[in-house]
Amino acid sequence: MDNAPAPISSLLSGARPTLSFEFFPPKDDAGFETLRSTFAHLQKFNPDFISVTYGAMGSNQDSSLAVVQEFAGQVSTIAHLTCIGATTATIDALLDSYSAAGVAGILALRGDTPKDFVGNPLGDFRTANDLVNFVNGSTFEVGVAAFPEKHPESPSLAHDLEVLRIKQESGASFAMTQLFFEIDAYFDLVSSARDAGITIPIVPGVMPIANSKQVLRMAEMSGAMVPKALVDELNSAKDDEAARTIGMRFSAELTKELIAGGAPGIHIFTLNHHKATSELLEAAGLA
C-alpha cells in the first residue's frame, strides 16, 4: 500500500459489505509460515481489511506485533489491543510501533486474566473504555467489541448496550462482534443499539464450522448459543466429514442472511487457515 490506509469506518459505511479476516499471532516459526501461506491464499478474495488478535497479559504479544508489521503494508490492518494489567507506558510504546507499521485501526479491548492468574491484575486500565479514551485522539481509528448474546460478566444486554454507547461517546467508530450462531441475536443487537442512539457500524464475526467439535467448544467458552437443530444434525452426522459438510452449509447460510439483512461487512475468524474460509466465501457467493 502506497498511501495511508482508508479509515475502517468509511469502508464499513460504503455501498457494499466489506470482507475481512481475523488472524491470531502464531506461537512458532512453523505457525508463522502457515499464516503467511493463509494470508497469500486469501488475497484472491480482495479483503478490505484484516485484524490481528493480541494476547492479554503478556501471552504472545511480540508475535502479534510481528504479524501486524508484516501485513499492515499490504492490506488495511486492525491491531487488537488488550489493556488488562497494562501500563500507559507499555501501551504508548506499542502504539508507536503500530503507528510506524502503518496500522489503520486499534480494536480496544479489556482482555481477560489468564485462567491460572490469581488476584487482581495491576495496571493503569480498568475497562476497555479506558483504552478507548487513551487511544482516541492519536492517529488511530478505534473499534471495540460487541456481544450479540451478552458479555459473560455483564448483568444484561441493556448493560452491554450502555457500555457500547459510552465507548461510542469516547470515540469508538466501529464495533466487531463476538462469534454467534443465532442470527437473530446479531440483528436484535443492531436494532437495540440503534434505538439506544448507537450509530457506529457493528460488523458480525463469522466462524466457519469446519471442525464442529472445536467450534462447539469455542461456542461454549464464549457463551454463544448454538441452534438445537444444528446441534442435533451435527450429532447425528455419520462421521467428521459429514459433520463438516453440515457445519459449513450452516455457516454459508448464516453469511448470506447477514448480508441480505444489511450487515456492513463479514469478518471471518480464519483460525489462520484458508481452506474453510475459502469454502465459506465460495458457498456464500462472495468469491
Ligand SMILES: Cc1cc2nc3c(=O)[nH]c(=O)nc-3n(C[C@H](O)[C@H](O)[C@H](O)COP(=O)(O)OP(=O)(O)OC[C@H]3O[C@@H](n4cnc5c(N)ncnc54)[C@H](O)[C@@H]3O)c2cc1C
Ligand atoms: C471482536 C472481539 C475481538 C477480541 N479480541 C481479543 C484479543 O485480541 N485478545 C484478547 O485477549 N481478547 C479478545 N477478545 C475478548 C475480550 O477481551 C473479552 O471478551 C473481554 O472479557 C471483554 O472485553 P471488552 O473489550 O468488551 O471489555 P469491557 O468493555 O471492559 O467489558 C468487560 C466487562 O466489564 C463491563 N463494563 C465495562 N465497562 C463498564 C462500566 N463503565 N461500568 C460497568 N461495567 C462495565 C462490561 O459490561 C463487561 O461485562 C475479543 C472479543 C471480541 C468480541
